[in-house]
Amino acid sequence: xxxxxLIRNVAVLLVAALICVVAGSAFWEQQQPDVLYxxxxxxxGVLKLSDYNANLKGTIxxxxxxVFDSGVPGGKAFIYxxxxxxxxxxxxxAVTYLENAKCEAGTIYVMVHANNSGYTHxxxxxxxxxxxxxxxxxxxxxxxxxxxxxxxxxxxxxxxxYRFNPSGxxxxxxxxxxxxxxxxxxxxxxxxxxxxxxxxxxxxxxNTEGIDFILDGHEAGAESTTLVNTLVVHENAVPLGSTxxxxxxxxxxxxxxxxxxxxSYGLSHRGLGDNTNALCTLFESCNPVMGGYHEKIDxxxxxxxxxxxxxxxxxxxxxxxxxxxxEEGWPIEKRTAYHMSISKELINAFDTxxxxxxxxxxxxxxxxxxxxxxxxxxxxxxG
Amino acid sequence: MLYIYLAIVxxxxxxxxxxxxxxxxxxxxxxAALVVVPLVLRLLxxx
Numbered sequence: 001x002x003x004x005x006l007i008r009n010v011a012v013l014l015v016a017a018l019i020c021v022v023a024g025s026a027f028w029e030q031q032q033p034d035v036l037y038x039x040x041x042x043x044x045g046v047l048k049l050s051d052y053n054a055n056l057k058g059t060i061x062x063x064x065x066x067v068f069d070s071g072v073p074g075g076k077a078f079i080y081x082x083x084x085x086x087x088x089x090x091x092x093x094a095v096t097y098l099e100n101a102k103c104e105a106g107t108i109y110v111m112v113h114a115n116n117s118g119y120t121h122x123x124x125x126x127x128x129x130x131x132x133x134x135x136x137x138x139x140x141x142x143x144x145x146x147x148x149x150x151x152x153x154x155x156x157x158x159x160x161x162y163r164f165n166p167s168g169x170x171x172x173x174x175x176x177x178x179x180x181x182x183x184x185x186x187x188x189x190x191x192x193x194x195x196x197x198x199x200x201x202x203x204x205x206x207n208t209e210g211i212d213f214i215l216d217g218h219e220a221g222a223e224s225t226t227l228v229n230t231l232v233v234h235e236n237a238v239p240l241g242s243t244x245x246x247x248x249x250x251x252x253x254x255x256x257x258x259x260x261x262x263x264s265y266g267l268s269h270r271g272l273g274d275n276t277n278a279l280c281t282l283f284e285s286c287n288p289v290m291g292g293y294h295e296k297i298d299x300x301x302x303x304x305x306x307x308x309x310x311x312x313x314x315x316x317x318x319x320x321x322x323x324x325x326x327e328e329g330w331p332i333e334k335r336t337a338y339h340m341s342i343s344k345e346l347i348n349a350f351d352t353x354x355x356x357x358x359x360x361x362x363x364x365x366x367x368x369x370x371x372x373x374x375x376x377x378x379x380x381x382x383g
Numbered sequence: 384m385l386y387i388y389l390a391i392v393x394x395x396x397x398x399x400x401x402x403x404x405x406x407x408x409x410x411x412x413x414x415a416a417l418v419v420v421p422l423v424l425r426l427l428x429x430x
Contacts, residue, residue: 005407008409008412009403009404009412012403012409012412012413012415012416013400013403013404013416015413015416016416016417016419016420019416019417019420020419020423020424023420023424023430024423024424024427024429024430027424027429027430028429121430154425154428154429157385157388158384158385158388
């Protein structure tokens, strides 16, 4: 009898251990870092966020900032993606810069995974895939993790019961998880929570390096009618942003300009725009995954951006005439091309508006070709 | 703060496993085993 109990106990423990291993291996795989192509000969240096906040040293958010210094004194641009790690268009724009950009005047700084911790998990109960893959023409495969908009609780836990940090945003009740949202805590706290520390590192990086303007890349669901295909700008960045958007519209890209809300506490365009000298901008492309009416969040939805629900809502006139939800959806190539185009136009606009601080970029793929042929043809092979 | 929370997790885990071993009803043992899984993963900071 006692032996039976022992055998049963061991069996139950073994089953529990097996489930831990099976479930744990999937979570463990999600925590492995993406391999980025860093063979671009135009990269002149690599900085780390811990260079600007030593508290980040040894943490998951001690991410790389790639420097493209032309050697010609001029303006300084900071282009980054991965603030919200399921808004993949912004990250792939940063990857496009990393792999292809050449700075002809001034300096460009590129950060791919602004909140690296966010890539290591997905939102519980959302049933979302954890990575995207691209089959390149040479037969190799590029993989990119897809995460969620918040820092992983294993890196920042527990959330506080109340928080009022320098961003001006008061976190309480059901908003407390926002303490793990990189785009709600700018300009951050040097020795605060991990996300606040990351924000402060970005703030200090901008001040230390004398960054002239920033572009924070994001994606929004189609029902966010004031955000989709919109460049949100701090009031100091209106001339820069409006010039860039106007040039995009001239090139048949249906983009719009939106002012940063005075109470958009902790968002990059407000928190960094108010507290640094940089002209702060944020761009949102259309990603059905980010909305509330999407279908199953599989790789196809992330990559092809085709959503029957959103198409039907658009046909019913729910989104006005702000933008189209075409049958072919909003594929990742198009979203990345939009991010690339607006960032390029911001660089061009800054170069025009501030001739004493020239900044020029070359080497980026043609946006139309990117949309036509897909990211498979613009991403570099890791060999 | 993290380590205090991890200690709480460990404390719960020990009692649940102990209870699981003492339990005579196999269904309740399986029930306890299911509770153990997320606690182990959090204790190891995997999930």
